Amino acid sequence: MPRAGIYARISSDRDGQQLGVRRQLEDCEKLAERKGWQVVERYIDDDVSAYSGHKRPDYRRLLGDLRSGLIDSVVVWHLDRLHRQPKELEEFFEVCDSSGVRNLASVTGDVDLANDDGRFMARILGAVSRKESDDKSRRIKRKALELAQAGKIAGGGTRPFGYESDRKTIRPEEAEVIRECAHRVLAGESLRSVCSDLIERGIPTVSGGEWKTQTLRTILMSGRISGQREHHGELVAQAEWPGIIDPSETARIRALLSDPERRTNRTARRYLLMRLLRCGLCGETLVSRPKTGGARAYVCAKGPNFSGCGRISVLADSLETFVVEAVLYRLDSPEFAAALSGRGEDVEALPWQQELDEAQFRLDELAETYGERAITLSEWLSARKPIERRLAAAKKLLAERTRASVLGEHVGKASDLRDLWSDLPLTRQRSIVAAVLDHVVVGPARRGYNRFDPDRFQPVWRV
Numbered sequence: 001m002p003r004a005g006i007y008a009r010i011s012s013d014r015d016g017q018q019l020g021v022r023r024q025l026e027d028c029e030k031l032a033e034r035k036g037w038q039v040v041e042r043y044i045d046d047d048v049s050a051y052s053g054h055k056r057p058d059y060r061r062l063l064g065d066l067r068s069g070l071i072d073s074v075v076v077w078h079l080d081r082l083h084r085q086p087k088e089l090e091e092f093f094e095v096c097d098s099s100g101v102r103n104l105a106s107v108t109g110d111v112d113l114a115n116d117d118g119r120f121m122a123r124i125l126g127a128v129s130r131k132e133s134d135d136k137s138r139r140i141k142r143k144a145l146e147l148a149q150a151g152k153i154a155g156g157g158t159r160p161f162g163y164e165s166d167r168k169t170i171r172p173e174e175a176e177v178i179r180e181c182a183h184r185v186l187a188g189e190s191l192r193s194v195c196s197d198l199i200e201r202g203i204p205t206v207s208g209g210e211w212k213t214q215t216l217r218t219i220l221m222s223g224r225i226s227g228q229r230e231h232h233g234e235l236v237a238q239a240e241w242p243g244i245i246d247p248s249e250t251a252r253i254r255a256l257l258s259d260p261e262r263r264t265n266r267t268a269r270r271y272l273l274m275r276l277l278r279c280g281l282c283g284e285t286l287v288s289r290p291k292t293g294g295a296r297a298y299v300c301a302k303g304p305n306f307s308g309c310g311r312i313s314v315l316a317d318s319l320e321t322f323v324v325e326a327v328l329y330r331l332d333s334p335e336f337a338a339a340l341s342g343r344g345e346d347v348e349a350l351p352w353q354q355e356l357d358e359a360q361f362r363l364d365e366l367a368e369t370y371g372e373r374a375i376t377l378s379e380w381l382s383a384r385k386p387i388e389r390r391l392a393a394a395k396k397l398l399a400e401r402t403r404a405s406v407l408g409e410h411v412g413k414a415s416d417l418r419d420l421w422s423d424l425p426l427t428r429q430r431s432i433v434a435a436v437l438d439h440v441v442v443g444p445a446r447r448g449y450n451r452f453d454p455d456r457f458q459p460v461w462r463v
């Protein structure tokens with residue numbers, strides 16, 4: 001008479017379809033009796049999901065007993081109780097092969113381990129139960145999305161800066177700080193500079209720790225402060241709590257802070273024209289490099305990690321003075337005012353924001369259609385492309401509009417700006433220059449000419 005072991009497992013399914021372990025055992029015992037198998041051992045793993053890769057001590061014991069010959073048959077309620085990973089299933093086949101075990105019965109259908117069809121079926125069943133498990137986690141994700149789309153509060157833990165711990169009531173004094181920081185960053189000040197100021201003024205963070213650029217960045221980039229609910233970083237709905245700043249400001253902050261041109265580092269902080277100079281001989285971007293003796297310079301760098309020609313070098317101080325003068329002059333020119341007018345920030349940002357939202361919505365809709373298998377993978381991918389292009393274009397334009405808004409207050413008032421220029425933080429100076437100037441082409445120096453030579457420089461204006 002075959003000596004059978006019964007394997008039962010409680011998984012952590014939460015949707016009510018879970019069979020109690022007692023019911024699994026009862027059904028299996030009846031099945032063994034019907035088959036004329038003697039049940040010699042019961043193996044039960046408690047509340048552990050095989051799918052999540054946790055260890056199952058009794059499953060290991062079952063394999064051991066199969067190897068040693070204590071049992072030669074296995075009864076389970078359904079194959080998904082036994083394995084959920086293909087690797088485990090193959091190991092099980094191996095143990096059965098080496099110890100001559102052929103009997104595997106399940107309440108929902110037997111598998112003949114001796115033939116390929118049976119094994120094939122076991123593999124298919126394994127794949128199906130994995131998919132069901134995936135569907136389950138998809139349902140949980142779906143639920144999270146529904147909550148997000150309804151604008152409901154997410155998460156617990158530390159209260160968000162600007163709000164009380166109910167996450168809905170605004171804290172006026174912190175809201176004021178948020179508004180101030182948003183305006184300063186939109187005006188081109190760096191996160192670092194704003195943070196230092198907050199620290200100096202003794203304004204506390206939520207945790208009581210010191211302000212870090214990352215903390216400030218997270219707050220300012222969040223949809224929360226403009227009363228918008230986020231889901232995986234995307235703004236999905238109007239939230240059930242009030243905003244502190246305007247949604248259009250959030251859109252501009254996001255465009256500004258995620259603009260790759262913005263990435264600053266220590267060097268950029270000392271060099272006003274970083275990334276704004278191009279070699280007139282080879283077209284490469286000049287890099288900053290102090291000369292021996294300490295004078296700052298920009299050079300077309302050659303050698304490891306650099307692809308320049310190495311034939312251009314220009315002293316930083318005089319060139320920077322020249323470019324700043326040119327920028328200030330440009331700010332006062334009538335063409336410039338004309339180019340900038342009609343680029344009013346709020347009026348202009350809105351349509352682009354709508355375009356962004358719409359493109360994102362179309363992408364989500366497509367993903368859903370593909371998820372429902374209504375279109376093929378290649379149809380999905382090719383339908384995505386034009387929308388992604390639209391999305392990228394809209395993001396770029398929004399970033400440009402934002403850049404224009406950096407200048408708003410200075411247009412036509414360059415002499416005021418000139419007076420306070422040297423007191424502005426370098427990041428602010430940089431953002432004003434970069435808003436006006438696309439780049440400057442730097443030509444080679446004239447041999448034997450030692451004075452500053454404006455003919456070497458050809459500015460290309462952005463506006």
Ligand SMILES: [Zn+2]
Pocket residue numbers: 279280281282283284300308309310311312
């Ligand atoms: Zn070059």
